[in-house]
Amino acid sequence: MQHQQIGKALKRVEDPRLTSGEGTYIDDLNPIGNIHHVAILRSHHAHANIKEIRTEKAEKMKGVKGVVVGKDIAELTKPFPVGVSNPVKYYSLAINKVRFVGEPVAVVVAENRYLAEDAMDQIEVDYEPLPAVVDIEEAMAHDAPILHEEIGTNIANQRFFDYGKTEEAFEEADVVISHKFKFPKYSATPVETYGVIANYQESEGQYTVWSNFHGPFTLQSVMAAALNVSSNQLRLIVPKDVGGSYGIKSGVFPYIVLMSIVSRKIGVPVKWIEDRQEHLLASSSGTDRVTWIEAAVKNDGTVTALKMKMADNVGGYIRAPEPACLYRTHSNSTGAYRIPNLQMETIAVMTNKCPTGLIRGYGGQQLYFPLERMMQMIARKLNLDPAEVLNKNLIRKDEFPFETASGGIYDSGNYEKALKTALETVKYEEFKEKRQKAREEGKYLGIGLACIVEPSGSNMGYVTIALTPEERAKSLPKSGCAEGATVSIDPMGGIKVRISTVPTGQGHETVSAQIVAEVLGVKPETIKVIAEMDTATSPWSVASGSYSSRFGPIGSSAVFQAAQKVRTKLLRIAEHQLKVPIQNLKISNGKVVVQGHEEKQLSLKRLIGTAHWNPQDLPEGMEPGIHESAFYTVSTAKSPREDDTVNGSVTHGFVADAVTVEVDAETGNVKILDYVTVHDAGKLLNPLIVDGQILGGLAHGLGGAMYEELVYDKNGQLLSGSFMDYLCPTATEMPEITIKHQETLSPVTPLGAKGLGEGNTMSAPVVIANAVSDALQPLGITIDDLPLSPNKIWNKIQESKKNITALKEELT
């Protein structure tokens, strides 16, 4: 189909308002009178019993309306539900105990934030410190300090999966390679932090909350359950402008519940805007992970089986949607490769760190780090070129749709072509020569490769894989990825689109307009897209929101289908008026015309006018007005089978990265020379937005590879608590990037689009690690943890030099 609007590099409709100061973010909102401001007192102990809290001094201070503490929360809320069989009690405020530095302990309500903080300083808390544990393996040990006495263990969830004939494959392998990898804890740090405005109306028993929360809206039911109200008594409103999230703002939900209760207890609407310290300390983050991985390999480089034991650190409390961090990539655990045998052990561990949640990449970066590092290690062990090993194992284009060992359905792809493009663009062969020459001069150049499958559009069913089949059987199965959209046309012809994908900067308004414009044959500028979310009035379902890159495959499809309904209605009206069957009609340029007889036409305005102003002239049985909603889901998003296979995402894209680096051995500094990335996300709906998303995801991946880490000391104190020490890459750290595209359409979505934006977040950490590992190969250095700080690289070089010297001494 030749597209007019879809696929066009249209400038974003959001940008004029965002770049002229007319954006409306949560802090700009003043939706209700008498708003008071809060400051949150937070624990500075990582693990401690709360013996007493004294708030009298604080309550007497100037401008203070009141203070809320744990016992108020315990009275008025229930613990947050979470999808594990042995849940812990997680409240929005610490009750008797704190389990991470930064955990909220009390809330002060005052006329303004300054006075609230003054009063907060006067609250006295008597803590009884307890030993803390922050390391995953230490937390799993028998003698570890236990965070939640009522479950008696720090293991929040643990499962074991066995697909195919893994043990056999390992016995028959020519080579078995195993290694342990560590992945660090880091976050997404959007420029705009969490914001909540909450108001409780006693007269209606109604909570109304404005917040920059973006889903998944499964969390709506979690919040309503905690507040102990029916779901229509909690109204969530999200402004159309959210200053970035990259998943992290899904973690604002405990604060939504907290502020709701604060408003109820103190009797005034309250507003909380999180500051940067609070965000780094106690918002959310990705998990840190330890992976033990083993590969069964044939001498020609074919990988026949994988064993992976993964332990994720979910922080002080396991909270929804965790342990999804371990299962989001369950279906694509074998990545881009044809590996039929897979064994996995997944463990969610709690330690005294900030609780985790959604983040761009969600599980992908943690999965691909060991997997793609292993592919390079296999090549090294067998003395093969890494590109050759990747090529050997890549799923071939004629094998799609491909079902993975764990039940993932890769809808389409052309992986070998993408890898070939990457190798050609980075000039692979030429670089290998450069590398050799550099080595002779005592310099260290290296090239890293990574091939990753980028899942998008989560199937809500996948989270239940955290439960055993028997446990799953006890409750309603979960499946699908439902999203809704409404397209309506008002009496004067104004076209409106209502979406529930809650954009946080991805440009949903622009692409939605493009899609509807395409379908209705009008200009995108004439279409108004309403991106604000309101659980009272928006067309939403549990899966609504922006996460797992779902606008591309799912959100856009809901808009498309709603637009199609409107189109069909307009054509039926035209059919009725022109007395020509619908098959012979087409829409373009604001008119319906008869194919082959262009003079027979009706303007859309005329048809719309009939629907509103002259409904008696509509075809028999047709409702007046033009207001169509569509809810879209994908049939391959089924709930897990009894054998624990599941298709976790409805579409699967592909990214092939090739990165060249130079390592300065004197300082350990890594300089990225070239970053080549080839993307296949099916149909690209707007190439400008696509490239913006890719660059953003890449910057984030770069952060994970080299700069970002939430560092805790052994007592659970966060040491990287400000942007001085938590290092986000800035414009000056971005390398030379070349993006190439190929579009292998998805057969599963109406427009053939897949999601994108998380790809390089998942691939950059490992591809850069592979490049550094390649550069330092002469020194025999193994890269198995991140970030690649200069100090870390230098330490490894020193260590290796020592080993080489020791070896030499032994031999002489």
Add this chain to the structure above:
Amino acid sequence: MNGNGKMELPGLKEDVFNSLLEPELLQKCMMGCKKLEKIGENKYAADLSVGIAAVKGKYEATIQLEDVEFPNHYKIIVHGEGKPGFVNAEGVIDLSDLENEETLLEYTYTAEVGGKVASIGQRMLGGVAKLIISDFFKKAKKELQRREKTD
């Protein structure tokens, strides 16, 4: 954080030992100590104002003396809680005779810091801790010298 140091102090070991345990001396020498009162056997409560340059915070501290072995050895444990966070420090002090009626004081310390100070100040914490601790002993030396003169 941990470290050690040493200082030569005027006076005989026994006198130095007793002086160091005096609440008046403790108050004079602990940084920004506004108030120090005895709350138990070898236990004191104090209000401290600790920091460097303009970056200062108020802490309510308890100071405990343990393993007191006259005149050679004792341990001092300080727990401070304040808005900027908390500090747990432990110092082990050993005294030995020197010529000229002087005493050699050797100390080792460990300190753990929590809260805002730890999350924002990690760049300078180790160095500042060293400074604050050596500041105590410098002040102690000054005080002992002053007492020598006036005796």
Add this chain to the structure above:
Amino acid sequence: MKPATFDYYRPDSVVEALQLLEEYGDEGKLLAGGQSFIPILNMRMSEPESLIDINHLKELDYIKEEDGYLKIGAVTRQSKLEKSPLVKKLVPILVEATSFIGHIQTRNRGTVGGSVVHADPSAELPLTLLTLDAKVTIKSMDEEREANLRDFFITYLTTEIMPSELLTEIQIPLQHMSNGYAFEEFSRRHGDFALVAVACLLDVDEVGTVTSGRLAVGGIDAVPVLAEDAMDLLIGKKLSESLLQTVGEKVVEDAEPDDDLHASKEYRLNLAKVLIKRAIQKAYGRAVKRGDSL
């Protein structure tokens, strides 16, 4: 992250500023560019009773050559220093060093005097001014005095300036200004605090022998470290790999930096030696080139 309450004063003249300092200096704090202090204030890491804003003291905003010195007013913005043709001509190392301070945006507000008095252990200006053997003029209501920077920095964030005093001018001696100069810095990201920074001034004769040199290192101690004995090792010699190694080791031999998040003690000392070597080499190269062109 809102500051505690404070009284705010904004003098229009140095005299007024000194009067305010006399009265409020003890529990008060001067505010210049605010790039270091405002975050500290907002995070309540400091709670002064009053803030004396000296941003309007135009009389302290100048760069001039006078009596054999380059004189810089304390409230001169760092970006002005960086872009000054006079400074580029007379003291190019200052331009090079200033370009490493934070980012363009922060340099538009940050002041030269502010950086000196704030005395961050890794700051570029204290380090470079120390290498240049600069002195400062300090005024209070009762007196005006001068201090050489070599005695000025006491420890982290601490100088010998008293609560009632105002630093008004920095003077850099221009006589015997070296031909060769270099400023090297290593940081995690562009604009970050230096892990280690080195400022070096060097003179070389017609046959390539070092005739004089000054070097200081920041980031390995609580204050910038002026390496006098080590640089003496270079006098009368030509550069060689082993000589540079020896000089580097001598500079850091007594240094005991702490481990921190971004650099262990060993790594920091290694960085210092690497940057010392690179700075001397670069300064040497520039000295030779300048000598050739004279």
